[in-house]
Amino acid sequence: CKIASLPGDGIGAEIVPEAIKALQAVGRKYGHEFVFTEALIGGAALDAVGVPLPEETLRLCRESDAVLLGAIGGPKWDNLPVHLRPEAGSLLPLRKELGLYANLRPVVLYDALIDASTLKKEVIQGTDILVIRELTGGLYFGEKKREQTPTGQIAVDTLVYTTEEITRIARLAFETARKRKKKLCSVDKANVLESSRLWRETVTELAREYPDVELTHMYVDNCAMQLVRWPKQFDVIVTENTFGDILTDQASMISGSLGMLASASIGGKVALYEPSHGSAPDIAGQKKANPIATILSAALMLRYSFNLEKEAQDIEKAIVRVLDKGYRTADIMQEGGILVNTEEMGDRI
Amino acid sequence: CKIASLPGDGIGAEIVPEAIKALQAVGRKYGHEFVFTEALIGGAALDAVGVPLPEETLRLCRESDAVLLGAIGGPKWDNLPVHLRPEAGSLLPLRKELGLYANLRPVVLYDALIDASTLKKEVIQGTDILVIRELTGGLYFGEKKREQTPTGQIAVDTLVYTTEEITRIARLAFETARKRKKKLCSVDKANVLESSRLWRETVTELAREYPDVELTHMYVDNCAMQLVRWPKQFDVIVTENTFGDILTDQASMISGSLGMLASASIGGKVALYEPSHGSAPDIAGQKKANPIATILSAALMLRYSFNLEKEAQDIEKAIVRVLDKGYRTADIMQEGGILVNTEEMGDRI
Ligand SMILES: CC(C)[C@H](C(=O)O)[C@@H](O)C(=O)O
Ligand SMILES: CC(C)[C@H](C(=O)O)[C@@H](O)C(=O)O
Numbered sequence: 258c259k260i261a262s263l264p265g266d267g268i269g270a271e272i273v274p275e276a277i278k279a280l281q282a283v284g285r286k287y288g289h290e291f292v293f294t295e296a297l298i299g300g301a302a303l304d305a306v307g308v309p310l311p312e313e314t315l316r317l318c319r320e321s322d323a324v325l326l327g328a329i330g331g332p333k334w335d336n337l338p339v340h341l342r343p344e345a346g347s348l349l350p351l352r353k354e355l356g357l358y359a360n361l362r363p364v365v366l367y368d369a370l371i372d373a374s375t376l377k378k379e380v381i382q383g384t385d386i387l388v389i390r391e392l393t394g395g396l397y398f399g400e401k402k403r404e405q406t407p408t409g410q411i412a413v414d415t416l417v418y419t420t421e422e423i424t425r426i427a428r429l430a431f432e433t434a435r436k437r438k439k440k441l442c443s444v445d446k447a448n449v450l451e452s453s454r455l456w457r458e459t460v461t462e463l464a465r466e467y468p469d470v471e472l473t474h475m476y477v478d479n480c481a482m483q484l485v486r487w488p489k490q491f492d493v494i495v496t497e498n499t500f501g502d503i504l505t506d507q508a509s510m511i512s513g514s515l516g517m518l519a520s521a522s523i524g525g526k527v528a529l530y531e532p533s534h535g536s537a538p539d540i541a542g543q544k545k546a547n548p549i550a551t552i553l554s555a556a557l558m559l560r561y562s563f564n565l566e567k568e569a570q571d572i573e574k575a576i577v578r579v580l581d582k583g584y585r586t587a588d589i590m591q592e593g594g595i596l597v598n599t600e601e602m603g604d605r606i
Numbered sequence: 607c608k609i610a611s612l613p614g615d616g617i618g619a620e621i622v623p624e625a626i627k628a629l630q631a632v633g634r635k636y637g638h639e640f641v642f643t644e645a646l647i648g649g650a651a652l653d654a655v656g657v658p659l660p661e662e663t664l665r666l667c668r669e670s671d672a673v674l675l676g677a678i679g680g681p682k683w684d685n686l687p688v689h690l691r692p693e694a695g696s697l698l699p700l701r702k703e704l705g706l707y708a709n710l711r712p713v714v715l716y717d718a719l720i721d722a723s724t725l726k727k728e729v730i731q732g733t734d735i736l737v738i739r740e741l742t743g744g745l746y747f748g749e750k751k752r753e754q755t756p757t758g759q760i761a762v763d764t765l766v767y768t769t770e771e772i773t774r775i776a777r778l779a780f781e782t783a784r785k786r787k788k789k790l791c792s793v794d795k796a797n798v799l800e801s802s803r804l805w806r807e808t809v810t811e812l813a814r815e816y817p818d819v820e821l822t823h824m825y826v827d828n829c830a831m832q833l834v835r836w837p838k839q840f841d842v843i844v845t846e847n848t849f850g851d852i853l854t855d856q857a858s859m860i861s862g863s864l865g866m867l868a869s870a871s872i873g874g875k876v877a878l879y880e881p882s883h884g885s886a887p888d889i890a891g892q893k894k895a896n897p898i899a900t901i902l903s904a905a906l907m908l909r910y911s912f913n914l915e916k917e918a919q920d921i922e923k924a925i926v927r928v929l930d931k932g933y934r935t936a937d938i939m940q941e942g943g944i945l946v947n948t949e950e951m952g953d954r955i
Contacts, residue, residue, distance in 0.1 A: 409769025
């Protein structure tokens with residue numbers, strides 16, 4: 258299996274190697290050969306070759322069987338115009354170019370981390386949510402404009418969705434819900450947004466094909482509240498790009514830390530796996546980062562790209578064991594925990 | 607003082623009278639005369655006179671000294687086109703017409719309700735956040751479009767901000783922060799949105815006039831997470847319309863219930879006071895609704911519109927006492943609490 262490895266910026270260079278280690282361990286145990294080719298992306302690419310997403314990197318991704326990404330962006334590049342910034346200039350076009358319209362973010366709670374969450378035990382215990390975020394539409398990809406006015410400036414972003422885009426992601430959500438608890442919650446702001454109304458109509462229409470799945474609709478503001486109030490009410494959540502971005506980061510706190518939240522971006526020929534967190538410039542280079550989200554993303558790669566379910570579970574079980582033994586990176590440190598750095602955590606797993 | 611009272615839909619008709627009672631009690635005690643005139647709005651107006659915001663209602667609001675609003679919308683009107691829907695057809699134009707560009711939502715925790723929150727005590731104790739949401743710009747008011755395509759439909763919403771709009775709300779935020787702990791967090795998505803970049807630039811520029819206020823910037827996804835992780839880090843938060851909608855509903859869980867979250871919409875000649883929650887059609891007519899958010903909004907009215915600080919505090923203290931005595935509506939019910947209905951809660955306060 259050919260894997261493109263794109264560490265990117267900030268803690269990316271520290272966490273990606275740990276996920277590679279995990280994949281190599283699985284490879285050794287089961288006799289699979291994973292070949293990793295590293296390439297530049299994001300601010301690192303911008304600094305080295307002048308563009309955040311070099312042609313070469315894109316080509317490598319296209320020719321690989323899967324992509325493992327670290328994180329992108331940092332304050333160093335904060336003053337560039339949006340299209341040149343590492344995030345908007347590399348991560349977004351990469352998702353678009355590879356056709357990755359669906360971002361899957363499982364929000365799972367490890368028993369060992371129940372106390373690490375800021376939410377009460379009885380509220381989070383047993384939570385098992387899969388958030389499916391639309392990834393190549395909405396405000397992220399609509400037309401952007403900046404113009405001078407007589408008295409200042411005006412800036413415009415455009416939120417666009419088509420029936421096809423909504424149907425595509427909704428179908429995936431229904432299919433996924435069917436394999437789980439058969440409960441799908443579609444999140445929108447249909448009381449205000451036209452795009453949300455089309456979203457709701459389209460999802461409702463499609464629901465006829467899935468009479469076995471219980472569909473509910475929820476406004477995004479209410480959903481943000483319900484995720485803190487009673488997360489167990491959710492099984493699969495499907496939502497548009499921006500809402501999904503906000504809700505998943507928020508939901509990560511159920512798992513104790515954003516450092517625990519894996520993600521798989523699928524829909525094209527080659528899928529992309531990355532932690533849900535960012536480049537954490539404040540702790541970059543200090544070996545403090547939690548590699549688990551990235552290692553879990555590697556497990557998702559085994560599951561979705563290579564159909565290696567048992568191997569994926571091996572990694573997931575290893576994480577459970579290491580957490581049960583008390584090993585903790587700083588973000589999930591608790592009383593009685595054994596503090597380890599990024600590398601030690603990876604080694605243990 | 608002339609107050610327009612707009613109960614609206616759902617639980618609106620149950621909670622507004624409780625806030626009126628509180629204002630009348632204050633009036634009796636201090637010798638102020640509050641005159642209430644009721645008018646139709648939202649679905650109730652749509653059903654009665656065919657439009658969600660009758661001219662008459664708008665005129666009444668303009669001629670009053672303050673507006674007290676209940677809640678708007680419900681599933682009954684869910685299938686209407688967006689501009690005819692109660693929310694988009696009445697609440698939004700009302701905010702716009704009255705020039706209410708700033709929505710203030712205090713997130714305060716009552717000691718008696720610490721256990722009602724799903725967040726851990728040590729995480730929320732001492733939280734005192736004021737979220738300032740921009741209320742007349744952004745996706746809510748940008749151009750909307752729906753068009754037929756050869757293969758389906760396309761729906762568009764537009765997110766627009768001008769330097770002036772941002773400066774106006776940011777100035778209010780700096781001024782407010784100055785009177786509090788002098789910490790302002792501006793929330794945007796400047797790594798992706800052009801409007802957010804203008805937002806960040808404009809706020810940063812204005813910060814020069816407020817060297818005594820500590821300004822930080824945070825991405826909205828991160829902020830949604832930080833509000834669950836460690837809310838005490840925040841003093842004043844300022845953000846655009848949609849982000850503010852999501853973040854405040856979410857933050858309400860710090861107070862134990864959305865039923866505790868008041869709001870004041872200011873910026874025009876006449877200010878509007880309403881609970882942050884919606885019309886809760888599921889419990890409408892059952893006397894279960896928590897009137898505290900509305901009563902607290904009435905206290906904000908005394909403070910901001912009538913400059914009656916002592917009177918406002920009287921109401922706030924009454925709420926503390928009633929909660930301390932154990933009285934609870936269903937949404938904040940706890941072990942050992944005394945369950946009361948909407949009216950009893952209002953009477954007690
Ligand atoms: C870095 C940023 C562009 C990105 C996004 O918003 O999609 C990130 O927050 C994420 O969630 O993957
Ligand atoms: C009802 C709806 C239009 C409204 C909004 O989103 O502004 C509500 O959620 C609020 O927060 O006041």
